Amino acid sequence: MPGDGRLARGDATRRLVLRRAVDVASVDGLDGLSLGRLATELELSKSGVFALFGSKEELQLATIEAALTIFRSHVVTPASAVPPGLPRLRAICENWLDYSERRVFPGGCFFFNVGAEFDARPGRVHDAVASASGSFAGFIREACRDAVSLGHLDADPEVLAFELHALGRAANADAVLNGGTQAYTLARRAIGARLS
Amino acid sequence: MPGDGRLARGDATRRLVLRRAVDVASVDGLDGLSLGRLATELELSKSGVFALFGSKEELQLATIEAALTIFRSHVVTPASAVPPGLPRLRAICENWLDYSERRVFPGGCFFFNVGAEFDARPGRVHDAVASASGSFAGFIREACRDAVSLGHLDADPEVLAFELHALGRAANADAVLNGGTQAYTLARRAIGARLS
DNA sequence: AAACTTTACGAACGGTCGTGCTATCTTCGG
DNA sequence: CCGAAGATAGCACGACCGTTCGTAAAGTTT
Numbered sequence: 001m002p003g004d005g006r007l008a009r010g011d012a013t014r015r016l017v018l019r020r021a022v023d024v025a026s027v028d029g030l031d032g033l034s035l036g037r038l039a040t041e042l043e044l045s046k047s048g049v050f051a052l053f054g055s056k057e058e059l060q061l062a063t064i065e066a067a068l069t070i071f072r073s074h075v076v077t078p079a080s081a082v083p084p085g086l087p088r089l090r091a092i093c094e095n096w097l098d099y100s101e102r103r104v105f106p107g108g109c110f111f112f113n114v115g116a117e118f119d120a121r122p123g124r125v126h127d128a129v130a131s132a133s134g135s136f137a138g139f140i141r142e143a144c145r146d147a148v149s150l151g152h153l154d155a156d157p158e159v160l161a162f163e164l165h166a167l168g169r170a171a172n173a174d175a176v177l178n179g180g181t182q183a184y185t186l187a188r189r190a191i192g193a194r195l196s
Numbered sequence: 197m198p199g200d201g202r203l204a205r206g207d208a209t210r211r212l213v214l215r216r217a218v219d220v221a222s223v224d225g226l227d228g229l230s231l232g233r234l235a236t237e238l239e240l241s242k243s244g245v246f247a248l249f250g251s252k253e254e255l256q257l258a259t260i261e262a263a264l265t266i267f268r269s270h271v272v273t274p275a276s277a278v279p280p281g282l283p284r285l286r287a288i289c290e291n292w293l294d295y296s297e298r299r300v301f302p303g304g305c306f307f308f309n310v311g312a313e314f315d316a317r318p319g320r321v322h323d324a325v326a327s328a329s330g331s332f333a334g335f336i337r338e339a340c341r342d343a344v345s346l347g348h349l350d351a352d353p354e355v356l357a358f359e360l361h362a363l364g365r366a367a368n369a370d371a372v373l374n375g376g377t378q379a380y381t382l383a384r385r386a387i388g389a390r391l392s
Numbered sequence: 393a394a395a396c397t398t399t400a401c402g403a404a405c406g407g408t409c410g411t412g413c414t415a416t417c418t419t420c421g422g
Numbered sequence: 423c424c425g426a427a428g429a430t431a432g433c434a435c436g437a438c439c440g441t442t443c444g445t446a447a448a449g450t451t452t
Contacts, residue, residue, distance in 0.1 A: 013429080027316045031227065036408065047411085048430045056410060107316035116312030119373040120223045120303035130373050137370075159389075162366065162382040163359075169369065170362030174333075176315040177326050186358040193355070209399080231440065243442085244400045252440060 014052050016042060018066040021059065025067070026107035029117045030060045030125060057124060064128045067110040071132075074099045076139060086152035086195065089143045093164055093191050100172040101184050108176035111136070112169055140165055153195070160194065167191055210248050212238060214262040217255065221263070222301035225313045226256045226321060253320060260324045263306040267328075270295045272335060282348035282391065285339045289360055289387050296368040297380050304372035307332070308365055336361055349391070356390065363387055 017038055025033050035056065039046040053059040079091040100109050107113055115133050118126045144157035144164070153160070171187035213234055221229050231252065235242040249255040275287040296305050303309055311329050314322045340353035340360070349356070367383035 029225070029227070029313060031225070034409065036410090045431045046409095047413095047432075050411070051430075113312050113315070115369060115373055116309050117225060119309070119369065126373075133373060156385070159382055159385050162370075162379070163363065163386050166362045166366030166383075166386075167359065170358065170365055173311060173315065173365065174358075177311055177322075177329060183358070186355055187362075189352070189355050190359050190362075230438080232438065241401045242440090243402075246441070247400075 013044070013048075014062075017044070017049055017052060018062060021063040022067045022070065022110060023106050025060075025063050026105035026110045026113055028107075030063065030114050031117065033059065033063065035059070060125050061128055064114065064125070064132060067105070067114075068132050070104060071099070071110065071136075074104055076136070079143075084143070084146040085150040086147045089140075089147050089153075089164075090195060092140060092143055093168065093195070096168045097171060097184055097187060100168070101175065101181065109169070109172045112172050137161070137165055155194075163194060164191060167194075209240070209244075210258075213240075213245055213248060214258060217259040218263045218266065218306060219302050221256075221259055222303035222306045222309055224303075226259065226310050227313065229255065229259065231255070256321050257324055260310065260321070260328060263301070263310075264328050266300060267295070267306065267332075270300055272332070275339075280339070280342040281346040282343045285336075285343050285349075285360075286391060288336060288339055289364065289391070292364050293367060293380055293383060296364070297371065297377065305365070305368045308368050333357070333361055351390075359390060360387060363390075 020038060020042055021033055024038070033056075035049050036046050038044075039049045042049075049059075053062055075092065075095045079088055079095050082088045082091045111129065111133055114129050118129050141157065141161040144153075144155075144161040147153045148155060148157045148160075167187045167190050171183040174183035175181065216234060216238060217229055220234070229252075231246050232242045234240075235245045238245075245255075249258055271288065271291045275284055275291050278284045278287045307325065307329055310325050314325050337353065337357040340349075340351075340357040343349045344351060344353045344356075363383045363386050367379040370379035371377065
């Protein structure tokens, strides 16, 4: 019986599909996702993939959720393990730049891409993206507040959080668009200047 | 005879189509552009619109070119008219934030959106977007170099240019995704701190 | 006025999209 | 060993996609 906490068998296929879906979406966007393409690439039937999610929108939402899990495991969770204040703030920035630079998603930061894709469209997908993005922004903000209230830094925490988030995203954008690693170098220098 | 420098008369329709195309693309992306949709909305025939450009890719490239003209007229050209150094640098930032905040394109900055859309895909559209984005980044960089060499500021001009560009784009991204104007306020505070 | 080019249209094409239905296959409790 | 239930496949649908072709007006040139 589903819903009793045990894994349904179909969860294996679901995971397989979602793993591919996040990679595809990071390059071609959540609109670039297509049931037929996923099915062909994974040698499944289109209707089988469809049945796993029930609608394209549900597939998109599940893809966001899957990407969020990966993002958290690379950036948020390890940073939460280091002491609050400046050390944690540094860890967040460095983990995020690594996450982008190592291309955990082949198209660069998943949420940067789908955020730009859905920023001006209404609907559940927009809301999910905005919520994920806002949650990470809040995480940075809290770390900045800690660093300031612990006396590690002297700055307006709201502005500082905005700056750090901005620098990371710009590095991702420039590096993916133009290739090379210069953008990460610039971002690290700017972040370093802000966190000293 | 075409190509002799005079305007073909079909340019009126072409302009009409492109004006709509940049608006559509700023919200739904260059892939979200469709010949049929443009034709329906403008009460033209699909084949007529198609014939104006010859292929969808050419339509996308022409749309980028049209957006570039609008962007320049709002941001680059007026800033070029103010004295080089710090005044021009301030003008660039303020013009850009205004351009984003006033929604010259309904989906926010056109090049932010299509940059994120095509950053990881190869092809002529990617190259055109990268070139446009890089050209504006170069414009900021030059203004930063001027400001430093004129003694208006003391900073690494490369890093400063990266920071300013990053802050603007982040303000656009956050404001379009979440609504409200708080992101612009934060960006203006951060930019003001950098330019004093 | 005749010849020709430009501009736009309408119909049709092969293809892919998301979405239903129906059937087959696997799995597992009784 | 059987039957129920879930997972997957096969097939068909209507809609929309970019593209092609033939053609009818409108404008220009001779």
